[in-house]
Amino acid sequence: xxxxxxxxxxxxxxxxxxxQQPLIYLDSAATTQxxxxxxxxxxxxxxxxxxxxxxxxxxLTAKATSQFEAARDNVAQFIGAxxxxxxxxxxxxxxxxNLIAQTYARSSLKPGxxxxxxxxxxxxxxxxxxxxxxxxxxxxxxxxxxRECQFDVAAFxxxxxxxxxxxxxxxxTNVTGTRQPIEEVITKAHxxxxxxxxxxxxxxxxxxxxxxxxxxDFYVFSG
Numbered sequence: 083x084x085x086x087x088x089x090x091x092x093x094x095x096x097x098x099x100x101x102q103q104p105l106i107y108l109d110s111a112a113t114t115q116x117x118x119x120x121x122x123x124x125x126x127x128x129x130x131x132x133x134x135x136x137x138x139x140x141x142l143t144a145k146a147t148s149q150f151e152a153a154r155d156n157v158a159q160f161i162g163a164x165x166x167x168x169x170x171x172x173x174x175x176x177x178x179x180n181l182i183a184q185t186y187a188r189s190s191l192k193p194g195x196x197x198x199x200x201x202x203x204x205x206x207x208x209x210x211x212x213x214x215x216x217x218x219x220x221x222x223x224x225x226x227x228x229r230e231c232q233f234d235v236a237a238f239x240x241x242x243x244x245x246x247x248x249x250x251x252x253x254x255t256n257v258t259g260t261r262q263p264i265e266e267v268i269t270k271a272h273x274x275x276x277x278x279x280x281x282x283x284x285x286x287x288x289x290x291x292x293x294x295x296x297x298x299d300f301y302v303f304s305g
Contacts, residue, residue, distance in 0.1 A: 092117045111204070111256045111284065114304070161301070162292030175283040176206040178302035179250075182279055183210035186300075191247060193219030198241055198276075200225045200233055200251040202260055207250050207281045220247070231258040238267065246276045253285025261285070268297055 090096045090104070093115045098105050107115055127149075133142035135150040151166070158166040172178040187197075197211045201224050208222075215222045223241055226234045233251070242249075249271040254261050268278045277299040282291060286303045293301050 183214040191218040191220040195220040195247045196245045197248045202255040250279045252281040
């Protein structure tokens with residue numbers, strides 16, 4: 083049986099009370115609470131091995147760099163990446179989406195190109211594409227949802243064409259809780275030469291992810 087109290091005890095912030103009631107935290111889509119093991123690891127780093135990675139030759143730098151790269155290896159294994167070189171650190175999923183938009187997209191899009199974005203997206207996976215579209219002359223086109231708040235595959239099929247260069251959608255949307263058909267979307271997008279950016283922030287906490295099998299071009303999530 084799931085021991086809720088035991089789980090709560092692993093997160094220091096959740097052991098406090100608010101208005102004489104146990105704290106219930108529902109804003110994990112913005113910032114997740116940190117378990118004690120993470121807090122301990124951060125404290126251990128600052129107290130015992132604080133040094134810049136890849137920026138020195140002394141022992142503390144060597145240790146910090148080793149652990150920094152070991153974490154990249156762990157993440158690669160966790161998501162089934164072919165190599166740890168596929169793992170790029172950012173400060174969060176929102177920054178990752180903006181980084182993709184302002185590097186890959188901004189350097190490759192041209193006037194008339196199209197970016198398909200699901201109507202079910204969090205604004206963090208909408209605004210970066212609107213900005214890069216203004217910068218490049220590309221167009222953002224909405225893929226609607228059905229009456230049942232599902233990704234409209236038929237509409238997507240009708241919108242997908244040779245002008246489509248990027249398709250952006252969440253694995254699981256925090257707007258409705260819908261699990262979107264990312265596998266089907268990726269296959270179809272690749273058939274016209276488009277790349278797919280998957281916002282996995284909500285999906286990776288609910289199901290195993292293997293990015294090699296998924297074949298997404300970019301898969302972003304927070305740590």
